[in-house]
Amino acid sequence: MNTHDTEAAGRCPSCGATVPNAFVLIEYEADDERRMYAECPACENVVRPRPSDSSR
Template identity: 50%
Template sequence: MNTDESSLGRCPDCGESISEPWVLVEYQKDDGTEGVWAECPECEEVVAPE
């Protein structure tokens, strides 16, 4: 396992850890914070990591 990969969070559906290579879209929310949509490597769904 590569410990250098930065974790974005966990999949809200299955709990799998999601790392940066799985990012599909990065965006800025209306409140100025950054949001991310990524593909979960386990359940293969597009999610917002938590």
């Protein structure tokens, strides 16, 4: 039940850093999509993390 990466919400669209799940501020669904806002640990902006890989 392991993914190849540590559990991460995604990547910061602004600086590219990995955003861990622990930094997610809010998560919701809209239009059948899961969306979230997280605080980037690197640039400290509130961003919408992008999925780090496109495989499911």
